[in-house]
Amino acid sequence: MKISLSISGISTVMTLIAAFCAPVLAQETVVVRPREIDDVLMNPGIGFMTFQRFNGDDLNAGKGWTEGKPIVYQEFDGDLQNKDHPMTTIAYFRVYWKFIEPEMGKYRWDLIDHALKTARRRGQTLMLRIAPYGTGKENDVPGWYRNLVGEKKDWPVEKWQVDPEDPRYVKHFGKMIRALGKRYDGHADLESVDVSIVGAWGEGAGSNRLTDKTRESLIDAYIDSFKQTHLVTLLTDEKTNGYALSRTDVGWRIDCLGDMGGFNPRWSHMNDYYPQAIINFGVRDAWKKAPVTLEVCWVMQHWKDQGWDVDHIIDESLKWHISSFNAKSSPVPKEWQPSVNRWLKKMGYRFVLRKFTYPAAAKAGDKLSFTSWWDNKGVAPCYKEFYLALRLKNEQTTEILAANADIRTWLPGDNLYDDAVLIPDNIPAGEYDLQIAILDPLSNEPKVKLAISSRRPDGWYSLGKIKIAD
Structure with missing residues (x-):
């Protein structure tokens, strides 16, 4: 497993290169609207x-x-x-x-x-x-x-x-x-x-x-x-x-x-x-x-x-x-x-991922841009320096892509976070599961349970499929 740091934003130079290079990957956007759950969640500090x-x-x-x-x-x-x-x-x-x-x-x-x-x-x-x-x-x-x-x-x-x-x-x-x-x-x-x-x-x-x-x-x-x-x-x-x-x-x-x-x-x-x-x-x-x-x-x-x-x-x-x-x-x-x-269910923070968008396909070495809308349905933020991350995973490869989000700023109500994370240039081509989680920086393991369905046994949440090309 590898962890890659986020690169926020998309530079004008890279955008122009992508526009003129061929073949150009199809820019189909996947829209994910997770289902909210009503469970009592055990989360750190609350x-x-x-x-x-x-x-x-x-x-x-x-x-x-x-x-x-x-x-x-x-x-x-x-x-x-x-x-x-x-x-x-x-x-x-x-x-x-x-x-x-x-x-x-x-x-x-x-x-x-x-x-x-x-x-x-x-x-x-x-x-x-x-x-x-x-x-x-x-x-x-x-x-x-x-x-x-x-x-x-x-x-x-x-x-x-x-x-x-x-x-x-x-x-x-x-x-x-x-x-x-x-x-x-x-x-x-x-x-x-x-x-x-x-x-x-x-x-x-x-x-x-x-x-x-x-x-x-x-x-x-x-x-x-x-x-x-x-x-x-x-x-x-x-x-x-x-x-x-x-x-x-x-x-x-x-x-x-x-x-x-x-x-x-x-x-x-x-x-x-x-x-x-x-x-x-x-x-x-x-x-x-x-x-x-x-x-x-x-x-x-x-x-x-x-x-x-x-x-x-x-x-x-x-x-x-x-x-x-x-x-x-x-x-x-x-x-x-x-x-x-x-x-x-209200004490402290309670994060619901309302909407997440990402491209259906991307290239190794490029940036994976995404948008996300979060609803903190609790009454306080999370005061811990946990980090948001995406994971690309299939039977052969696992890559964790760390975002730059500061979840301590996610006050009660709606919060928007858009970013672009770098896909390693040596990742094998193929189809991957795209997953999301909030991780503990000490263990790099999921730490915060979200108030949505699709949680895997290892604590990551499934978003959908993505194709990575060479």
Whole structure:
């Protein structure tokens, strides 16, 4: 198998040569209109995720969940299916600083390495948050740091365990984040990293009270260290979200999706905080460049027990351009499965190839021109650098022709992409199957499932026949 790079456009010189050279190949154009399918598709970086678990693991019992501590690995029987929970392509690991740096300057990278390897084996990538602390003494900052700064005091924010304005906090927590980035930025199995800077569970409580110096120093530790892996900020306040976005394209997340009044019957996150904060904190258009990932408030069964409208919650999340959802590895109520399937068909990206045209015949060494019309029926783009490719294949020969498309720019709705890819001059003459796929640049294998029929067992999609002449 060979892979050939794309050559965009058709030069005037080549066009004139083709016009005057004989014999001239018949310029019959093949028009392909693939049939759309309605299946739920598992694709990279979108959909539900597991939490402190992986595909094939048992879910949390009842309405409880675990977080912040090292993963307790379950014995794996080889079955990747998740009972009462959608299959996923993301595993989310949230761990407290104390476990990553139990001794000053000595990091337990093995905790992350093991999670990354397990995620890969289970068909997932790893989303990561290192939270500075949780609540209570058992979920405190590292013991060595507590000894440095002394006992917990009554800070102005209830969910602070230590004073973030103490310069030692920026020094040590920031140093750990920079070391994290040095080791893992761009790791193929790392989905994204949460920009966790302060507050219980790293949710950002009190971010608005930080001085500019402290806020910017903590955010800079992430942005300076992660140039390739996507960063996701908590939706906290105008200054924090605004500063992060002023430096780079970052996504955003919330950790209480679905709250319709569980804390206060006259106030809810869904009606009185999130819609306003998305606008006021300047993240309304952040989804165009980086992912929006949302987390359930409590668990979905709690939503049902409270009588909250799951379809309303789903529709709000789609309006906010959700790509992925953390249900905390808790069961999805069976009665809600149709609604969840509807959600999964809109969450993130969903590419439908509406129309594709190409010449019925071409010559080796020439360019194969094509036009394509794509409909992204999801609510977000694909944020990964996968590439579009055509394949010429028969019993003797396989050639992959890479196009120059940047699928990260394919926003919801219609997208046109026309190109011309070079046919190798040494390809044998004959009839070939023309196929299309979106590939992983690391493996050069199909990575994205399209919402069309004609998918082959190897992940490529058949378009039709083409004749290649010498």
